[in-house]
Every structure is written in C-alpha cells, then in structure tokens.
Amino acid sequence: MNQQVQEVYEEVLRRNPNEPEFHQAVHEVLTSLSPVIDRQPEFAEYALLDRLVExxxxxxxxxxxxxxxxxxxxxxxxxxxxxxxxxxxxxxxxxxxxxxxxxxxxxxxxxxxxxxxxxxxxxxxxxxxxxxxxxxxxxxxxxxxxxxxxxxxxxxxxxxxxxxxxxxxxxxxxxxxxxxxxxxxxxYETGVLTGKGLDWGGSLARTEATGYGTVMFAQNMLADRGMDLEGMTVAVSGAGNVAIYAIEKAQQFGAKPVTFSDSSGWVYDKDGIDLDLLKEIKEVKRGRVADYVAQRPTAELHTDGSLWSVPCDVALPCATQNELHEDDARTLVANGCKVVAEGANMPCTPEAIDIFQEASVLYAPGKAANAGGVAVSALEMQQNASRARWTFDQVEESLALIMKDIHDTCLATADEFGSPGDYVLGANAAGFVRVAKAMRAQGVI
Missing domain, CATH: 3.40.50.10860 (Leucine Dehydrogenase, chain A, domain 1)
Structure with a gap:
C-alpha cells in the first residue's frame, strides 16, 4: 500500500474495532487505490480518503x-x-x-x-x-x-x-x-423505495436484475476472451432472488446450472436445475432445498461438504459474504473453473480471490458483477420520476448496456493503472475516481 493509504487503513482499524467485514471491504478497496494515488496524488488531498471511509x-x-x-x-x-x-x-x-x-x-x-x-x-x-x-x-x-x-x-x-x-x-x-x-x-412518493410491486410503481425486470446482471457480466468476461456460456456447466450458491434469476439467465445463454443452496444444505442436480420447480418451492411456498430433492429424482441433497466441489466451468456465488473460502477456490481451480462472478456482496474471502487471480481464473468482484440490481433500481426511480412504464425488453436492454459498460470500464481502468485484466483493481479504481472527482468539486463537507 501507498504510505498515505496505509495510514488511512490503520486509522479505520483504530476507529472501528471488532468490525472484520468492514475492515475487509475497506482493505480491498484501499489496496487497489495505491496506484491511483501514486499517479494522481490530488485525490488524497483535503483528507479525501479519510472522509471516504467514514x-x-x-x-x-x-x-x-x-x-x-x-x-x-x-x-x-x-x-x-x-x-x-x-x-x-x-x-x-x-x-x-x-x-x-x-x-x-x-x-x-x-x-x-x-x-x-x-x-x-x-x-x-x-x-x-x-x-x-x-x-x-x-x-x-x-x-x-x-x-x-x-x-x-x-x-x-x-x-x-x-x-x-x-x-x-x-x-x-x-x-x-x-x-x-x-x-x-x-x-404517494413512489421513488422513495425500489423493488415495488408492478401495480404501484415497480419496474419490470427489477426482480430479475441482479441475477441477470451477474450472468451478463460473466458472459462479457468470456466474450472478451473469445468464449461463450453456451454449453458450460455453472455452479450457483444461494436459492433466493439473485440465485434463481442467475440460473434463469444462464439457461437462456445455453449454460447448464447444476447447484443451488440455502441455510439447510445444498443441491446438486446432474441433469440441470428444474427452474419452474425451484421457483415454486422458493417463491411460492417459501420452502427449503430438501423440498426440491423430494420432487426431483435426479437431484442430491447435501448437508455437509461444499457445493464448490462440483466440477464447473463458471462459479456464481450468490448467497452471502465470505461463503467461498481458500479450499473452495483451490478445488474450483483444480476442477478447471474458468470464471467466478460474484452475485452476492463480498462472497469470496481475500485468500480465495488471491488463488483465482494467481491461477488466471477470470474473477469479477460483486461491486461490478452484481451491480445490475441497483442499476435497475435507478431505472425504476427514473420511471417513477417521469410517471412512465417501460416494457420488460426495454429494461433488460438497458441493463445489458449498463453491465457491458461496467465490464469495459473495469478492463480499461485496469489497463490504465498497469494491471491488465484485473477486474478487482478496475472496479475499485473506476468507482473511486468518479466519487473522488465529485468530492473534490464539492469541497470539504
């Protein structure tokens, strides 16, 4: 770390004791910012970094x-x-x-x-x-x-x-x-909350947006290397909104998702996930993953071990923070996994991320790969402000363009700061520069 950046991080540790996930998130971002501050020291003036982390x-x-x-x-x-x-x-x-x-x-x-x-x-x-x-x-x-x-x-x-x-x-x-x-x-301030019902201010495709966006980002990563999701095996964790619609979009791209999970265990379905059955159990009946296995002869229920042991081409952790550990990463690499795109917030531990990057696995952090949900929330706010209603296709098309732009921005920024193909540095640096420019322009507040 740049010395000034290191001092900011040490102050974060001092002022925020016993907050390990917060420390982890700040450390990841600040580590990426060292080359930015080295090249553009004005972004560290007026205690900008100190204000950013508070x-x-x-x-x-x-x-x-x-x-x-x-x-x-x-x-x-x-x-x-x-x-x-x-x-x-x-x-x-x-x-x-x-x-x-x-x-x-x-x-x-x-x-x-x-x-x-x-x-x-x-x-x-x-x-x-x-x-x-x-x-x-x-x-x-x-x-x-x-x-x-x-x-x-x-x-x-x-x-x-x-x-x-x-x-x-x-x-x-x-x-x-x-x-x-x-x-x-x-x-009746419809723009005060997003994710609303479609009959009272909600946006079509908002339910699907985070999962869809994560898969779109993975597809962009593969396309940049001349590959495609068609025919690939996908491991997905979670069984909530993000996981379900990541599975749906992966299937639309011709991939074969074979896993999902909740707090009671995880499921491997060798023939591919029956999405209609999963939606009925999770969205209608609010059931558990065991209910899926009870109705699906090709599915296996596991209450121990890790779903990341299942061989796959693409891994989409969509459950919760720090769910994918160092040993899981080693297993994924050994099994030939090509892409990891985070559908949850910070689901991979720092040690797991290091292993992916050392093995040249394409790895996308959640702040880039799962940005589709908040992007469509902003589109919902836009529709509310104009009292308009967009079609599903209009929203999905806008989402695809936003995810492509985020992907390309991450790559271009990583190149700019001397780390080609590093989506972590690219995402952190690109987001930071946009925020830092605005903070400088608006003064010390």
Missing part, C-alpha cells in the same frame, strides 16, 4: 413490535448513509439475524463504488435489522415492517435516501414498508 451518517434505532401471541419483541434497526456525493443514498435493507453495524457498514461501503460504476447518479448506503422473517407470519412481518418504517421514514426520501430490498426483504416487505411510509407522510 459514513456521512449512521442511524441506529429500536424497533418494538407485537408478535401474534401479544408479546412485545424488540429488534435493532440500522441505516448507514455512507456517501451522497453522486446522488441520493441508494442501497438495500437486509432483514436477517446476522445483521449488525459491522455488516451494514461493509455493505454500505461496497455500495458507494458499485453505484458509481453504474453511472446512474446514486450514492451509497445500506440498512436493515436483526429481525429474521423466517418462521414469522405475514401479520408479524407486517407489524415489524410498520414499526421499522415508523423510525426510518424520518431519514429517507426520493431526493435523500432510497432503500430497496436485500436478504429477507422482498416484494412483500417492500409493500408493507411503502404502505407505512405513505400513511406517515401523506404522500
């Missing part, structure tokens, strides 16, 4: 709600508004028992650069709660969402902060959150 606002609040038995439950709510230099804060809400300030800060920091790469004029933020929707009734989820939005509503708006969904927050939760926001503000 959120503009950190909101922590109590969320009391009443369960179906009449008992009062208390959760914590978070919103980290990290950087608004390019536009209103934009980033999802995660409802999961693992949520804490460390997790939300790492996600919010990643969001700064991801959003900058889209070129859509949106800043970086993230939020959520340690509330877990699994096992809760619809009425309990509604009451929690109403209680959560009662406090969050003070801090958001279509020109201030625009949350969306993430793990544990889908169309159902967004609906309850939007209804409470409307009730509290007496405004």
């Amino acid at each position: 959120p503009e606002r950190q909101i922590l609040f109590r969320v009391p709600w009443v369960d179906d038995s009449g008992k009062v439950q208390v959760n914590r709510g978070y919103r980290i508004e990290f950087n608004s230099v390019l536009g209103p804060y934009k980033g999802g809400l995660r409802f999961h028992h693992s949520v804490n300030r460390n997790i939300i800060k790492f996600l919010g920091f990643e969001q700064i650069f991801k959003n900058a790469l889209t070129g859509q004029g949106i800043g970086g933020g993230k939020g959520g709660s340690d509330f877990d929707p699994h096992g809760k009734t619809d009425n309990e989820i509604m009451r929690f969402c109403q209680a959560f939005m009662t406090e969050l509503s003070r801090h958001i708006g279509d020109k201030t902060d625009v949350p969306a969904g993430d793990i544990g927050v889908g169309a159902r939760e967004i609906g309850y959150l939007f209804g409470q926001y409307r009730r509290l503000t007496n405004r």
Whole structure:
C-alpha cells in the first residue's frame, strides 16, 4: 500500500474495532487505490480518503413490535448513509439475524463504488435489522415492517435516501414498508423505495436484475476472451432472488446450472436445475432445498461438504459474504473453473480471490458483477420520476448496456493503472475516481 493509504487503513482499524467485514471491504478497496494515488496524488488531498471511509451518517434505532401471541419483541434497526456525493443514498435493507453495524457498514461501503460504476447518479448506503422473517407470519412481518418504517421514514426520501430490498426483504416487505411510509407522510412518493410491486410503481425486470446482471457480466468476461456460456456447466450458491434469476439467465445463454443452496444444505442436480420447480418451492411456498430433492429424482441433497466441489466451468456465488473460502477456490481451480462472478456482496474471502487471480481464473468482484440490481433500481426511480412504464425488453436492454459498460470500464481502468485484466483493481479504481472527482468539486463537507 501507498504510505498515505496505509495510514488511512490503520486509522479505520483504530476507529472501528471488532468490525472484520468492514475492515475487509475497506482493505480491498484501499489496496487497489495505491496506484491511483501514486499517479494522481490530488485525490488524497483535503483528507479525501479519510472522509471516504467514514459514513456521512449512521442511524441506529429500536424497533418494538407485537408478535401474534401479544408479546412485545424488540429488534435493532440500522441505516448507514455512507456517501451522497453522486446522488441520493441508494442501497438495500437486509432483514436477517446476522445483521449488525459491522455488516451494514461493509455493505454500505461496497455500495458507494458499485453505484458509481453504474453511472446512474446514486450514492451509497445500506440498512436493515436483526429481525429474521423466517418462521414469522405475514401479520408479524407486517407489524415489524410498520414499526421499522415508523423510525426510518424520518431519514429517507426520493431526493435523500432510497432503500430497496436485500436478504429477507422482498416484494412483500417492500409493500408493507411503502404502505407505512405513505400513511406517515401523506404522500404517494413512489421513488422513495425500489423493488415495488408492478401495480404501484415497480419496474419490470427489477426482480430479475441482479441475477441477470451477474450472468451478463460473466458472459462479457468470456466474450472478451473469445468464449461463450453456451454449453458450460455453472455452479450457483444461494436459492433466493439473485440465485434463481442467475440460473434463469444462464439457461437462456445455453449454460447448464447444476447447484443451488440455502441455510439447510445444498443441491446438486446432474441433469440441470428444474427452474419452474425451484421457483415454486422458493417463491411460492417459501420452502427449503430438501423440498426440491423430494420432487426431483435426479437431484442430491447435501448437508455437509461444499457445493464448490462440483466440477464447473463458471462459479456464481450468490448467497452471502465470505461463503467461498481458500479450499473452495483451490478445488474450483483444480476442477478447471474458468470464471467466478460474484452475485452476492463480498462472497469470496481475500485468500480465495488471491488463488483465482494467481491461477488466471477470470474473477469479477460483486461491486461490478452484481451491480445490475441497483442499476435497475435507478431505472425504476427514473420511471417513477417521469410517471412512465417501460416494457420488460426495454429494461433488460438497458441493463445489458449498463453491465457491458461496467465490464469495459473495469478492463480499461485496469489497463490504465498497469494491471491488465484485473477486474478487482478496475472496479475499485473506476468507482473511486468518479466519487473522488465529485468530492473534490464539492469541497470539504
């Protein structure tokens, strides 16, 4: 690391103890920025880096709600508004028992650069709660969402902060959150949340966008090397929104996805995933992966080991942070994996990334490869502002162009800073330069 960059990182460690995921995210970005600062030292003036790693606002609040038995439950709510230099804060809400300030800060920091790469004029933020929707009734989820939005509503708006969904927050939760926001503000401000229902301000292709975008990015990586997804075997982790639509788009490109997973285990289907069955189980019945195996004779359920042991040409980690470890990376390389594109946020550990890069596996970080979701969220905001409704094909075409632009920008930036083919450096440096230029132009704030 450049000495000045190293000093900033050491200060991050001092001021943010016991936040390992946040440290990991900052370290990855700052390591990539050393050649940028060496060549353009003006980007380190006026404590720009020190301001970049410090959120503009950190909101922590109590969320009391009443369960179906009449008992009062208390959760914590978070919103980290990290950087608004390019536009209103934009980033999802995660409802999961693992949520804490460390997790939300790492996600919010990643969001700064991801959003900058889209070129859509949106800043970086993230939020959520340690509330877990699994096992809760619809009425309990509604009451929690109403209680959560009662406090969050003070801090958001279509020109201030625009949350969306993430793990544990889908169309159902967004609906309850939007209804409470409307009730509290007496405004039909459709642009305040994205991921809305299609009948009340949502965008076609938003549900599919993150998974589709990840596969589009992988296809661009292969195309740049004269290859194609047609006929390739794909390993996918997760079984939520991102994983399901990564599987769908991979199948559309002629590839054969053979795995998926949730917290109860992972599935290998040697004949390829039956997407209709997976959607029915996960999106309609909200079931577990074992339900798929019970109805699919060609599928195997595993409750131990790693799905990354399955031989594949393309790996798409779409579950959660730090799910793919060093040993998994070695196995993927040994089995001939050609491409790893992150559908989740920071799913590969630093050690795994090093192995991919040393083995010349094409590796794309989440801030580039999974930017499709927030890109279409910004397109949803655009439609809301103009009271327009785009067709599915219009949105998907725009998404494909954005993902191609992100891919090409990453490669060009990596070349510019002396590391050809390094998507990590390219993504971090390109996003940073866009943010840094705006921060310099707008003064010390």
